[in-house]
Amino acid sequence: MNIRTRLLVLVLALWLPAVLGLSLLARFTYLKEITAAQEQVQHLSDTLVLAVEREVDKRAVMARTLAASFAVRDGDLQRFHQEAAQATRDGESWAFLVDRTLQLANTLRPYDPAAPVPRVPAAPFITGDPELFFTPRGPVLQKPVLALFAPESNVHPARYNIGVSFFPSTIQAVVDAVQLPEGSVAAVIDRDQIVIARSRNAEKWVGLQATGDLKRRAQAGQTGFAQSVTLDGVPSLTYLTKPNRFHTSVVIALPQAALTAAARRLTLQAFAVSGVLLAIGLGLAWYASRGISGPLLALRRSALQLGEEDVPPRLRTGLSEADEVSVALHEAGGRIREATRTLEQRVAEAVQQAQEAQSRLLTAQKHEALGRLTGGIAHDFNNLLQTISTAHHVLDRVVAEGPQRRVLDAAMRATSKAADLIRQMQAFGRSPPLHARPVRLDDVVLKSQELTSKAVGERIELSASIAPDLPALFVDPTQLELALLNLVFNARDAMPDGGKVLIEGRLARSDETASLGEGSFVCLEVTDNGPGMDADTLGKAFEPYFTTKPIGSGSGIGLSQVLAFARQSGGQARLRSSLGSGTCASLYLPTSDLAVDTADQAPASQPLSRTLRILMVEDDLLVATVVKPALEALGHHVTLCKTADDAVLALSADQPFDVLFTDVVMPGTMTGIDLVDWCGVHRPTLPSVVASGYTTQRASRPLQVLRKPYGVSELLNALEQAIKHASDRTGKQAA
Known part of the structure; x- marks a missing residue:
């Protein structure tokens, strides 16, 4: 065998495996692209169906809130119309009330009890969870609308349905915001397979029912990928999501032509590369065969x-x-x-x-x-x-008692906080032991309210959202309060022109605490809507003495204290932020199965055996957003008024209340003491509890005083004592 033949055989021996490898690579790449496209479509579909659910849930919350209105319960439809018009003043939605045959009120037109409108015959009358309904012609606007129906609360059987309507363009905006793969089309369908939004030619297809395999699959509850044909006749690989809580699903169709085009492209590339390799190999063999060396x-x-x-x-x-x-x-x-x-x-x-x-x-x-x-x-x-x-x-x-006493108390608390800060500074050089014990998160938020509210000032709206029935934390309460104050102060300093700060407490998810070991944790978050931080600043935020504030405006140890406290407590601290989207600081702290120590609180009474109707008068948003949900989580009904003047209106309307709980100093023409005196004349049997750091004003009737700062358990004890004293006083008068 001569040199030329040997080289030719060698070239072919190398080229054939290369061709086989390129073919396998092309096949693998094609399958990978198909899988990636399916994963992208599935991710987009799941994201879109959740976004649609969130958009509809806004109306569901509004409908449930209106369904719980006293006006609905009392049958005062004109007052309901006023409340609904106030709730829907943003113009994106409108509310209405229907019975089983008629539409009795609608915020799109003035209230007229003599001119009810027949309700849409196909619309359901809801007795359970809220439901979404699409009609091609609303009874008032005569246009396609979506309506979220909720039944009247606490009435069985329900007499009315409360609805919140909005245009399909709201869902269409959610669909238009999604970046779909080239050539694909997305649609949102309801439980009857009616198209309520579509990424292409929406004005043509909205209101029509899906057909063919897609309709059959949706009716049978089948989800995932399948071959189908779109409404405009394009063969596609279609992904159908599971219905969300409001029975809406998302369909994304990827054209088959796009998939086959990828296969053709990869095949042509493989053949082209194989041809080039063969040409190169033959050229080299011919060149080498010219010599014998x-x-x-x-x-x-x-x-x-x-x-x-x-x-x-x-x-x-x-x-x-x-x-x-x-x-x-x-x-x-x-x-x-x-x-x-x-x-x-x-x-x-x-x-x-x-x-x-x-x-x-x-x-x-x-x-x-x-x-x-x-x-x-x-x-x-x-x-x-x-x-x-x-x-x-x-x-x-x-x-003595008076304004000077309040100043002295505030100075003594500030001195204690300064001592706590000194202990935190010492923590950078050594690790002092923590004095951990079971504490309630809502008590800590309430007891730090005076310092936090005054520190953030009038330009910042400070509120809280503490989940009911949270387990007790096992932490050092002094260090927890200091960490919370540091986070609130940082949020305040990030918004010199004003903004919003929200304190949230909830159970931490397992994926958030996977690195913290066994046990349950509570997540305490402080979120602001300030300018946020860039990635470089976010990476250095927990470093001791690192600060972006001007010289003299901050020491840079606040977040370091927060991180040190969280880790020494067996938890963790994290930050989420980006420019233009605000900052969220999260503390993950361990919980305790032990009872909260009440040694420093007022003696506890036997728990109340009935549900209370409480009239709460409080202008501080932070206190209101902590105390009201805590009382409602215990089964009590709370009516919140921001001023004593509003409370007088509620009491004058003969609304039934079991106890009055009021702050002393508030805006308006009356103080809390004035309100108690007014009740002594007009509602003499109504027990009263006054919350105040100090007061020199005397009420004309006995009252229970709750000293600030107070905890939820102390408040419950004060309410119970006030009711008991009022009952004993009424019994003596009857005797």
Whole structure:
């Protein structure tokens, strides 16, 4: 066999596996692209169906709220019309009320009890969970509308349905906001397979019913991918989601033409590359066959490779001598490469170890310096605070009740907070022990209300959302309060022109605490709608003494204290933020199965055996958003008024209440004490509880005073005592 033939056989032997490999690669790439497209479509579908559910749920919340209105319960439809018009004043939705045959009120037109409108015959009358209904012609606007129906609350059987209507364009906007794959089409259908939004030609197809396999699959409850034909006749691979809580589903169709185009493209690429490889191989074989010095040239190339510290291949030239030399060159190259790799690895490891040692040394030196600095500062400040605290205790014996008492109390609390801050500064140099015990999160939020509300000022709206029935936290309550104050103050400083700060408490999800070990955790979050942080600032936010505030406006230890407290408590602290979207600080803290220590609270009474109707008068948003949900979670009915004037209107309307709970100082023409005196004349049997840090005003009737700051358990005890005293007083008068 001559050299030319051998080279030709070699080229073919190399080319055929390459062709096979390219074919397999093209097939694998095609399947991968198909899988990626399906995953993208499935992700988009699931995201879109959740977005639609959230949009509809806004109307469901509004409908359930209106369904719980006292006006509906009392049959006062004109008052319901006024409340509904106020709730839907944004113009995106409108509300109405229907019975089983007629539409009795609609915020789109003035209330007229003499001119009810017949309701849509196909619309359901709901007695259970809220439901979404589509009609191509609404009874008032004569246009396609969506309506969310909810039954009248606490009345069985329900007499009315309360509906919140909106245009399909609201759902259409959600669909239009999704970036779909090229050529694909998305649609939202209801339980009757009616199209209520579509990404293409929406004005043509909205209101029509899906057909063919898609309709059959939706009716049978089948989800996932299947072959089908779209409404405009395009064969597609269609993904159908599971219906959400409002029985709406999302359909995304990926055209078959796009999938087959990818297969053709990959096949042509594989053939093109195979042809190029064959042409190159034949050209090389023809070139090498021109001489008889192929083996020698191959050995020369091997020697050059060895000189470049590369491992030359083992040659099979047909000449035994050349093959033996090739083997020797290959083995030498392998030994040289291995030695070079070992040397490089050891050098890299040595450099890395030196860098790590230097970093640890610098960190240790920094912490040592911080420890010495904070220790010295803490020593001097503690001496000053001791003098200030002693002076406060001396004044405490001689200052009587009045405005001066409130100033003194605030100064004493501020002194205590300053001592807590000094202890946190010492934590950077050492790890002081925490005094953990079971505490209630809503109690901590309420007891820090005076400091937080005054610190954020009037430009910032401070509110809270504490989930009911949260388990007790097992933490140091003083350090928890300090951490909460630090987070609120940071949120305040991020919004010098005003904004909103929300304190949230909820059970942490398992995926959030997977790295924290076993046990349950509560997530405490402080969220603001400020300017947010960029990635570089977010990465440094927890570093001690790092701050973006001007000199003199912040020390940079607040978030470091929060992180140290969370980790020492067995939890974690995290930040989420981006420019333009605000900041959310999350604390994950362990819970406790032990009862909350009530040794420092008023003696507890036996729990109430009935549900209370409480009239709560409180203008502070933070207090209202904590106390009202906490009382409602215990089964009580709470009516909230922001001023005593509003409370007088509610009481004058003869609404039934079991107890009055009011703050003292509030906007309006009356104080809380004035309201209690008014009740002494007009509602003399109504028990009263007054919450105040101080008061010099006297009421004309006995009242229960709850000192601020207070906890939820203390409030319940005060309410019970007030009701008991009022009952005893009424019994004596009857006797």
